[in-house]
Amino acid sequence: MNRKKYQVIYDQLKADIRQGIYCQGQLLPSEMELCLQFETSRETLRKSLQLLQNDAYIQKIRGKGSIVIYDPSLNFELASLTSFQEINAGLSQPYQTEVAVLETIKAKDYPDVKTALQLRDFDTILRVVRLRKKGPRVNIVDIDFFNPKLVPGITEEVAQTSIYRYIEKDLNLVISHSAKTITFQPANQTLQDYFQQLEPAYVALVEATVFLGDGQPFQLNQSHHRPSSFKFTNFSRRQS
Amino acid sequence: MNRKKYQVIYDQLKADIRQGIYCQGQLLPSEMELCLQFETSRETLRKSLQLLQNDAYIQKIRGKGSIVIYDPSLNFELASLTSFQEINAGLSQPYQTEVAVLETIKAKDYPDVKTALQLRDFDTILRVVRLRKKGPRVNIVDIDFFNPKLVPGITEEVAQTSIYRYIEKDLNLVISHSAKTITFQPANQTLQDYFQQLEPAYVALVEATVFLGDGQPFQLNQSHHRPSSFKFTNFSRRQS
DNA sequence: GAGTGGTCTAGACCACTAA
DNA sequence: TAGTGGTCTAGACCACTCG
Numbered sequence: 267m268n269r270k271k272y273q274v275i276y277d278q279l280k281a282d283i284r285q286g287i288y289c290q291g292q293l294l295p296s297e298m299e300l301c302l303q304f305e306t307s308r309e310t311l312r313k314s315l316q317l318l319q320n321d322a323y324i325q326k327i328r329g330k331g332s333i334v335i336y337d338p339s340l341n342f343e344l345a346s347l348t349s350f351q352e353i354n355a356g357l358s359q360p361y362q363t364e365v366a367v368l369e370t371i372k373a374k375d376y377p378d379v380k381t382a383l384q385l386r387d388f389d390t391i392l393r394v395v396r397l398r399k400k401g402p403r404v405n406i407v408d409i410d411f412f413n414p415k416l417v418p419g420i421t422e423e424v425a426q427t428s429i430y431r432y433i434e435k436d437l438n439l440v441i442s443h444s445a446k447t448i449t450f451q452p453a454n455q456t457l458q459d460y461f462q463q464l465e466p467a468y469v470a471l472v473e474a475t476v477f478l479g480d481g482q483p484f485q486l487n488q489s490h491h492r493p494s495s496f497k498f499t500n501f502s503r504r505q506s
Numbered sequence: 507m508n509r510k511k512y513q514v515i516y517d518q519l520k521a522d523i524r525q526g527i528y529c530q531g532q533l534l535p536s537e538m539e540l541c542l543q544f545e546t547s548r549e550t551l552r553k554s555l556q557l558l559q560n561d562a563y564i565q566k567i568r569g570k571g572s573i574v575i576y577d578p579s580l581n582f583e584l585a586s587l588t589s590f591q592e593i594n595a596g597l598s599q600p601y602q603t604e605v606a607v608l609e610t611i612k613a614k615d616y617p618d619v620k621t622a623l624q625l626r627d628f629d630t631i632l633r634v635v636r637l638r639k640k641g642p643r644v645n646i647v648d649i650d651f652f653n654p655k656l657v658p659g660i661t662e663e664v665a666q667t668s669i670y671r672y673i674e675k676d677l678n679l680v681i682s683h684s685a686k687t688i689t690f691q692p693a694n695q696t697l698q699d700y701f702q703q704l705e706p707a708y709v710a711l712v713e714a715t716v717f718l719g720d721g722q723p724f725q726l727n728q729s730h731h732r733p734s735s736f737k738f739t740n741f742s743r744r745q746s
Numbered sequence: 747g748a749g750t751g752g753t754c755t756a757g758a759c760c761a762c763t764a765a
Numbered sequence: 766t767a768g769t770g771g772t773c774t775a776g777a778c779c780a781c782t783c784g
Contacts, residue, residue: 270753291721296769307755309549312770320560325682325721328770329763333721337685442565445577446740450690450710450733466706468733470690481531481565481573493690493708500686500740510772536750547774552751568751569782752780763769 275304275314283323283336293331294324322501359400365425366460367395370414379411382475382486390414394425397460407460407490416484440479447473448498457490470496515544515554523563523576533571534564562741599640605665606700607635610654619651622715622726630654634665637700647700647730656724680719687713688738697730710736
């Protein structure tokens with residue numbers, strides 16, 4: 267068997283919930299029943315339920331069962347580490363990407379980037395600016411800094427399609443995790459020129475340092491959003 | 507034994523990492539070694555490591571070990587479901603809270619709130635406005651809507667101290683999870699009056715619907731932040 | 747090949763809920 | 766009291782990394 271059993275069960279239950287076979291407020295069958303149904307042990311099944319709980323599909327209640335809390339009106343994809351390309355593919359009206367800048371710069375001229383990517387003065391950085399447009403209207407300006415020693419060979423063509431796909435499929439590297447901050451910043455003249463019109467002259471800035479599987483930071487992403495079309499969604503649980 | 511074994515191990519390792527006994531980039535002892543050290547089975551120990559990984563303390567790498575990725579300069583508390591009172595208690599310079607409004611309103615006059623709290627036209631809602639100040643300066647305006655059938659008896663005194671404490675300790679209810687969105691909005695006249703000065707006339711709005719353990723929504727929280735002092739931090743992992 | 751983490755099992759006992 | 770989920774165990778086998 268190729269795929270992991272708990273993953274198969276997770277996918278199946280998730281699909282059932284999304285299709286409304288199990289509805290919001292309803293209880294799933296008990297763990298015992300699900301074990302029989304999927305022909306598995308209890309710990310394996312519980313692993314699947316744990317994942318469903320982490321992803322806001324169910325809420326487990328001791329002594330009662332697992333209640334479905336999935337709400338189709340919510341959309342949590344921005345809270346996970348997903349490339350623009352991957353989100354865009356799911357949109358009904360996708361964005362066009364325009365690569366505005368692709369240049370190599372010196373680490374010592376960008377001290378903040380140098381720190382974030384843990385570089386030294388004499389290292390180089392690949393700087394990429396991409397405009398995400400709907401027709402003529404620019405809604406997002408992505409400014410990215412890559413460590414070319416870790417992820418070499420990013421060309422304009424790669425930047426045009428999907429850099430994450432290139433890193434994972436072609437370079438065969440593991441993209442692991444990311445630390446993100448959201449702030450509200452005045453837009454400098456360059457940004458105002460990209461956006462054409464900005465009211466007020468502020469942007470929502472999502473800044474993320476992204477790490478490879480071995481813990482090394484390879485990318486600093488600064489995603490500038492037109493404030494009127496910015497929305498970040500998140501799910502959180504109360505600690506007990 | 508009262509506390510859960512995996513929780514004890516998790517707490518211990520977390521403390522060790524925070525105190526620098528294990529440093530960023532370093533490997534933890536292997537699972538075998540840790541099992542011996544904590545006198546436990548491997549699955550239990552792995553549960554603790556799983557928690558550490560979820561909370562951005564370590565990154566597990568198959569065939570190698572568990573690498574410490576904890577970065578003390580990041581602060582993830584806003585990404586979890588934590589009451590203002592609880593965050594405030596950890597600040598060196600705490601906020602003062604002023605209860606500006608505490609009133610009962612009709613659900614049918616607030617259709618958005620009615621929907622979020624799953625109420626009917628003739629239900630009532632408790633509306634609370636609280637100002638979070640540092641000296642004379644208001645930095646956050648919290649507007650909350652509670653379902654009084656689920657969480658009755660919220661008084662001005664409760665609102666002044668901690669509503670979550672009251673709900674958990676006095677009402678003995680379980681606060682479970684929350685769906686949150688972050689947007690940037692123009693500030694209406696009332697908000698501008700509260701904030702005194704706002705440059706630009708925008709606020710960062712963190713809107714959260716909060717649910718009890720049985721899946722019922724009891725609170726809609728609209729937290730309006732002065733944009734210049736707003737920062738949201740988040741951690742995410744790439745799906746495999 | 748030795749050592750690491752990843753998956754899966756069968757079974758035990760405990761804590762909580764509801765009738 | 767019966768049924769639910771929560772914790773913990775000991776052991777098996779697999780997949781991966783590295784010298």
